[in-house]
Amino acid sequence: xxxxxxxxxxxxxxxxxxxxxxxxxxxxxxxxxxxxxxxxxxxxxxxxxxxxxxxxxxxxxxxxxxxxxxxxxxxxxxxxxxxxxxxxxxxxxxxxxxxxxxxxxxxxxxxxxxxxxxxxxxxxxxxxxxxxxxxxxxxxxxxxxxxxxxxxxxxxxxxxxxxxxxxxxxxxxxxxxxxxxxxxxxxxxxxxxxxxxxxxxxxxxxxxxxxxxxxxxxxxxxxxxxxxxxxxxxxxxxxxxxxxxxxxxxxxxxxxxxxxxxxxxxxxxxxxxxxxxxxxxxxxxxxxxxxxxxxxxxxxxxxxxxxxxxxxxxxxxxxxxxxxxxxxxxxxxxxxxxxxxxxxxxxxxxxxxxxxxxxxxxxxxxxxxxxxxxxxxxxxxxxxxxxxxxxxxxxxxxxxxxxxxxxxxxxxxxxxxxxxxxxxxxxxxxxxxxxxxxxxxxxxxxxxxxxxx
Amino acid sequence: xxxxxxxxxxxxxxxxxxxxxxxxxxxxxxxxxxxxxxxxxxxxxxxxxxxxxxxxxxxxxxxxxxxxxxxxxxxxxxxxxxxxxxxxxxxxxxxxxxxxxxxxxxxxxxxxxxxxxxxxxxxxxxxxxxxxxxxxxxxxxxxxxxxxxxxxxxxxxxxxxxxxxxxxxxxxxxxxxxxxxxxxxxxxxxxxxxxxxxxxxxxxxxxxxxxxxxxxxxxxxxxxxxxxxxxxxxxxxxxxxxxxxxxxxxxxxxxxxxxxxxxxxxxxxxxxxxxxxxxxxxxxxxxxxxxxxxxxxxxxxxxxxxxxxxxxxxxxxxxxxxxxxxxxxxxxxxxxxxxxxxxxxxxxxxxxxxxxxxxxxxxxxxxxxxxxxxxxxxxxxxxxxxxxxxxxxxxxxxxxxxxxxxxxxxxxxxxxxxxxxxxxxxxxxxxxxxxxxxxxxxxxxxxxxxxxx
Numbered sequence: 071x072x073x074x075x076x077x078x079x080x081x082x083x084x085x086x087x088x089x090x091x092x093x094x095x096x097x098x099x100x101x102x103x104x105x106x107x108x109x110x111x112x113x114x115x116x117x118x119x120x121x122x123x124x125x126x127x128x129x130x131x132x133x134x135x136x137x138x139x140x141x142x143x144x145x146x147x148x149x150x151x152x153x154x155x156x157x158x159x160x161x162x163x164x165x166x167x168x169x170x171x172x173x174x175x176x177x178x179x180x181x182x183x184x185x186x187x188x189x190x191x192x193x194x195x196x197x198x199x200x201x202x203x204x205x206x207x208x209x210x211x212x213x214x215x216x217x218x219x220x221x222x223x224x225x226x227x228x229x230x231x232x233x234x235x236x237x238x239x240x241x242x243x244x245x246x247x248x249x250x251x252x253x254x255x256x257x258x259x260x261x262x263x264x265x266x267x268x269x270x271x272x273x274x275x276x277x278x279x280x281x282x283x284x285x286x287x288x289x290x291x292x293x294x295x296x297x298x299x300x301x302x303x304x305x306x307x308x309x310x311x312x313x314x315x316x317x318x319x320x321x322x323x324x325x326x327x328x329x330x331x332x333x334x335x336x337x338x339x340x341x342x343x344x345x346x347x348x349x350x351x352x353x354x355x356x357x358x359x360x361x362x363x364x365x366x367x368x369x370x371x372x373x374x375x376x377x378x379x380x381x382x383x384x385x386x387x388x389x390x391x392x393x394x395x396x397x398x399x400x401x402x403x404x405x406x407x408x409x410x411x412x413x414x415x416x417x418x419x420x421x422x423x424x425x426x427x428x429x430x431x432x433x434x435x436x437x438x439x440x441x442x443x444x445x446x447x448x449x450x451x452x453x454x455x456x457x458x459x460x461x462x463x464x465x466x467x468x469x470x471x472x473x474x475x476x477x478x479x480x481x482x483x484x485x486x487x488x489x490x491x492x493x494x495x496x497x498x499x500x501x502x503x504x505x506x507x508x509x510x511x512x513x514x515x516x517x518x519x520x521x522x523x
Numbered sequence: 524x525x526x527x528x529x530x531x532x533x534x535x536x537x538x539x540x541x542x543x544x545x546x547x548x549x550x551x552x553x554x555x556x557x558x559x560x561x562x563x564x565x566x567x568x569x570x571x572x573x574x575x576x577x578x579x580x581x582x583x584x585x586x587x588x589x590x591x592x593x594x595x596x597x598x599x600x601x602x603x604x605x606x607x608x609x610x611x612x613x614x615x616x617x618x619x620x621x622x623x624x625x626x627x628x629x630x631x632x633x634x635x636x637x638x639x640x641x642x643x644x645x646x647x648x649x650x651x652x653x654x655x656x657x658x659x660x661x662x663x664x665x666x667x668x669x670x671x672x673x674x675x676x677x678x679x680x681x682x683x684x685x686x687x688x689x690x691x692x693x694x695x696x697x698x699x700x701x702x703x704x705x706x707x708x709x710x711x712x713x714x715x716x717x718x719x720x721x722x723x724x725x726x727x728x729x730x731x732x733x734x735x736x737x738x739x740x741x742x743x744x745x746x747x748x749x750x751x752x753x754x755x756x757x758x759x760x761x762x763x764x765x766x767x768x769x770x771x772x773x774x775x776x777x778x779x780x781x782x783x784x785x786x787x788x789x790x791x792x793x794x795x796x797x798x799x800x801x802x803x804x805x806x807x808x809x810x811x812x813x814x815x816x817x818x819x820x821x822x823x824x825x826x827x828x829x830x831x832x833x834x835x836x837x838x839x840x841x842x843x844x845x846x847x848x849x850x851x852x853x854x855x856x857x858x859x860x861x862x863x864x865x866x867x868x869x870x871x872x873x874x875x876x877x878x879x880x881x882x883x884x885x886x887x888x889x890x891x892x893x894x895x896x897x898x899x900x901x902x903x904x905x906x907x908x909x910x911x912x913x914x915x916x917x918x919x920x921x922x923x924x925x926x927x928x929x930x931x932x933x934x935x936x937x938x939x940x941x942x943x944x945x946x947x948x949x950x951x952x953x954x955x956x957x958x959x960x961x962x963x964x965x966x967x968x969x970x971x972x973x974x975x976x
Contacts, residue, residue: 075599078531146528147607147902154600176629178902180941220899240944247898247947445700446673449600449631488633488941491693494700 075157077319079150084142089310091345091417092303093133094352099303099420100391103378108522111388118289119296121197124190127304133349135307137189144188144221148177149311153319159447160467167470168325169463171483172316172343175450179244181485182339183214183299186308190297191218201225201294203287205255205280207335208234208407208455209241210485211299216250226250227294229257229283233274234407241489255280262286262384276400277336277411282384289386300336301381301392301415309342312482317346320480327358327480329466333458334362334371334429335408337415343482345417348426362418362429363462365437367507368401370394370414371422371429378522379413389522392419395507396515402505405434405493406454412515430462433504437461438497441487453485454493528610530772532603537595542763544798544870545756546586547805552756552873553844556831561975564841571742572749574650577643580757586802588760590642597641597674601630602764606772612900613920620923621778622916624936625769625796628903632697634938635792636667636752639761643750644671654678654747656740658708658733660788661687661860661908662694663938664752669703679703680747682710682736686727687860694942708733715739715837729853730789730864735837742839753789754834754845754868762795765935770799773933780811780933782919786911787815787824787882788861790868796935798870801879815871815882816915818890820960821854823847823867824875824882831975832866842975845872848960849968855958858887858946859907865968883915886957890914891950894940906938907946 092099101110113125120128127135137145156169174182194202202224206212212228219226228250235242235254242252255275256263262282266273273279281298288296298305320326330347332340344360351358364371370393379394381387393414395401401410421427434454441457443464444450452460463481470477487494496502545552554563566578573581580588590598609622627635647655655677659665665681672679681703688695688707695705708728709716715735719726726732734751741749751758773779783800785793797813804811817824823846832847834840846867848854854863874880887907894910896917897903905913916934923930940947949955 073596073599074534076534078533080531081527081529143526146526217902221902239948240941243944243948243951244904246951247895247904249899442700446702449670449674451697451700486941488693488939489944491696491942495692495696498696498699 075155077153077322079315079318081146083315083318084145084149085137085311085314087134087136088307089314089346089349090130090133090135090307091349092131094349096352096424099416103389103522105380105385105389119285121193121199121295123193123196124304127307128302138192141189141192150315151176153316155323156448159444162443162447163464163467163471165467165471166474166476167467168476168478169467170320170323170478170480172312172480173450173483174312175483175486178217179210179213180488181210181214181453182309182312182342183211184217185311185342186299186305186338187214187218188221189308191215191222191224194295195222195224199224199293199295201227202297203227203284203294204297204299205229205277205284206299207231207277207410209238209245209489210408212250212252213241213244213248214299215297216245216248219250220248227287228252229255229280231255231275231277231280231407231410237492238489255283257283259283260286265384276383278383278397281382282386285382285386300338301413303417305338306341306345306415306417309338310346312342313344313346316343316480325478328477329479330358330360331363331459331462331466331479331481333409333455333484334364334414334418335455336411337418339482339484341415341418343480344427348421360427361462362427363458364429364431365406365409365458366431366433367505368395368410369431370412372431375516376419376423377519379519381413389520390416392416393422394519395512396518398518399512399515401507405490405502406458408455409458432458432461435502435504438502440464450483451487451494452483453487454490456484459483528608530606530775532768532771534599536768536771537598537602538590538764538767540587540589541760542767542799542802543583543586543588543760544802545584547802549805549877552869556842556975558833558838558842572738574646574652574748576646576649577757580760581755591645594642594645603768604629606769608776609901612897615896615900616917616920616924618920618924619927619929620920621929621931622920623773623776623780623931623933625765625933626903626936627765628936628939631670632663632666633941634663634667634906635762635765635795636664637670638764638795639752639758639791640667640671641674642761644668644675644677647748648675648677652677652746652748654680655750656680656737656747657750657752658682658730658737659752660684660730660863662691662698662942663861665703665705666694666697666701667752668750669698669701672703673701680740681705682708682733684708684728684730684733684860684863690945691942708736710736712736713739718837729836731836731850734835735839738835738839753791754866756870758791759794759798759868759870762791763799765795766797766799769796769933778931781930782932783811783813784816784912784915784919784932784934786862786908786937787817787867787871788908789864790871792935792937794868794871796933797880801874813880814915815880816911817882817884818859818862818911819884819886820958821848821863822884823865825884828969829872829876830972832972834866842973843869845869846875847972848965849971851971852965852968854960858943858955859911861908862911885911885914888955888957891955893917903936904940904947905936906940907943909937912936
């Protein structure tokens with residue numbers, strides 16, 4: 071039996087194009103609506119926030135969009151990322167399944183986020199922009215944009231959800247090491263932040279609030295644009311390099327995934343690993359099940375209706391159709407800070423409506439347990455977000471065992487947990503619980519959904 | 524011009540043997556002496572602490588020692604580690620030098636330490652040992668042995684230097700995630716620890732003290748052996764996989780290093796990258812300069828005499844001839860906890876006497892500055908220990924610039940700084956200073972050197 075654990079590709083195999091699943095959709099995405107008129111927005115409506123190159127990517131129907139060489143040259147620092155066969159995990163689970171994971175923790179900031187951060191910084195620099203403002207949850211995205219800012223000479227301002235800002239001072243330190251400015255959100259720096267603090271002085275923040283702050287700062291300054299780390303079509307497309315590389319690596323392993331698992335906050339890492347394979351299925355019928363795993367405390371895909379909603383709390387963004395818990399929903403302060411978004415990427419939401427993907431929700435304790443099993447078997451301590459994907463993969467592997475089926479499971483290990491050690495300490499010390507969302511707060515947030523679409 | 528940044532090898536290129544520089548030495552190592560008799564020790568004298576397989580490696584004169592397949596199978600999880608060409612750093616420095624770095628931060632615990640931890644755990648398990656006790660400075664070694672213990676089913680006890688135990692709670696959490704027990708040293712658990720605490724209740728500890736504690740615990744229990752993370756010949760030999768892989772990767776780059784740089788605490792990562800190349804020089808005269816970089820606050824190679832000394836503070840170990848600051852020397856609590864050892868590997872010390880390597884010392888502020896420059900250029904935040912190697916490489920690159928020489932520089936980036944963010948925060952906040960060692964304490968420690976050899 072082969073003992074090979076790693077499937078490595080050299081730099082020449084970094085994809086030359088991103089994959090855009092919009093080209094293969096059986097039904098197009100619902101339009102993005104202007105919040106004032108309720109009419110479909112025009113590309114020019116987005117121009118105060120984004121460079122035209124990214125706006126074009128947002129609505130592109132091209133299957134392949136060329137990756138600019140300066141972006142590929144930065145990708146070379148960590149891409150192609152390795153694909154691992156989790157042989158020791160398979161043994162620990164005594165499963166006949168073949169488990170593979172794509173490991174994005176090898177990037178400069180330890181997650182998949184630089185795949186789009188570098189691209190966004192490049193296009194903004196090309197458009198003459200000097201500063202980007204953004205939000206961050208656990209800090210993965212903020213540090214990725216900080217890194218990209220250093221590379222392309224852009225100033226970076228990060229509004230970091232307050233609960234994570236407090237839990238993860240080292241993520242802030244990493245952003246600062248890359249030269250970025252990091253502010254706890256809600257802050258006193260914006261109208262949106264001040265409005266929240268007036269009503270809830272102790273607010274621990276949410277991605278929705280932080281987005282409002284970052285959008286407000288970008289909209290009010292000529293030299294500043296806004297950057298989003300997930301949700302939008304162009305962001306998901308930039309992440310397709312994950313799945314496109316994984317396709318080549320599964321071929322090296324002489325295998326093809328029966329099941330693909332990713333965790334979902336805004337949806338980008340799940341889309342990155344799954345969409346290229348779903349594209350194959352759409353074009354030639356190659357069977358694959360794609361499973362999106364989310365936290366039970368923020369159950370967007372599994373509990374949220376598919377409806378038009380705002381991307382942010384202060385309602386500064388356009389209206390997009392997505393699975394949502396309501397833009398004012400604030401999930402409990404659980405440790406997977408990167409999965410605390412009230413909405414879900416329109417593309418991921420749309421695919422669920424088309425029954426092209428499945429979704430499920432897990433509690434945080436069972437995810438930390440899965441992550442600990444994985445760490446002892448494979449030697450990598452996953453980020454709390456990634457533990458959701460680990461848990462999903464382990465459950466599928468155990469189902470294979472129960473059914474005596476030797477299926478092939480591929481999951482995205484989207485980041486390492488080196489900046490999340492306090493969460494592991496709390497878990498080992500028995501201080502974590504399965505905080506659920508507040509049902510009445512969810513009902514209220516859902517009642518506030520705008521009546522359009 | 525090629526844009527390639529990474530030189531990757533597949534698992535088949537993991538070396539099948541370790542390289543033992545003792546086979547190529549122009550003069551043999553001075554004997555290890557029994558502390559009671561002053562006579563050369565016998566292998567059996569070491570049997571209470573180490574399995575015979577490792578004792579044989581310690582004194583072996585074979586050039587190549589086969590790596591057991593179960594060890595190679597675990598190496599597959601991260602080895603061969605990547606070799607990078609630091610093109611963006613070269614550009615930032617405007618140097619004609621070609622700078623390469625071997626990156627050991629891809630290992631399960633983020634440093635080179637698992638290379639020997641896995642081997643030591645394997646041989647101890649083979650010998651029927653059930654528990655290993657050890658010391659750790661910054662926690663890199665302790666977490667590496669904790670990982671290896673999980674792999675081979677050994678209980679691990681780690682005595683962690685108190686200053687690092689306090690500075691790095693997350694390293695402790697990682698050890699615990701891998702199932703190890705971690706104790707702040709000096710502790711009340713051992714005679715050696717209690718003796719130090721009686722005299723210095725506020726002692727922040729030292730590697731010498733922690734070694735005494737771990738050795739004492741191993742010596743008093745039948746089922747327990749001791750494991751050391753550096754200094755000893757067999758440890759340095761296990762690290763030779765670094766340099767042996769780098770040789771293959773430099774060949775892929777169609778280059779050969781003129782200069783090799785590594786940081787030195789006990790000496791193992793420097794030996795790992797440099798010894799295979801020094802072996803080439805000894806056998807066929809291929810020119811290479813090897814530079815060992817140490818902290819000015821613990822300047823073993825640059826300021827310590829070459830003399831017989833104990834490896835630990837309580838004088839439980841044999842006497843080895845090495846560059847030493849005296850076994851009672853306690854360096855100031857600077858942040859590169861992995862470089863705080865009072866002595867230096869006998870092999871590294873011997874090579875310096877034979878003028879086969881050079882050494883130099885840097886202050887911590889200039890090392891953090893170098894690490895920050897590196898992080899912004901290459902996207903990897905180095906461990907404070909590794910910053911010493913970065914500083915050495917940058918200085919050599921700037922000398923190339925001044926002299927108009929396009930030399931090839933290879934350094935070992937022995938670990939990432941994800942568990943050292945507080946040190947970076949302190950550095951950015953201007954809270955770090957260039958703490959020097961206490962001259963009178965050094966003089967006293969040197970006056971206490973044993974009068975043998």
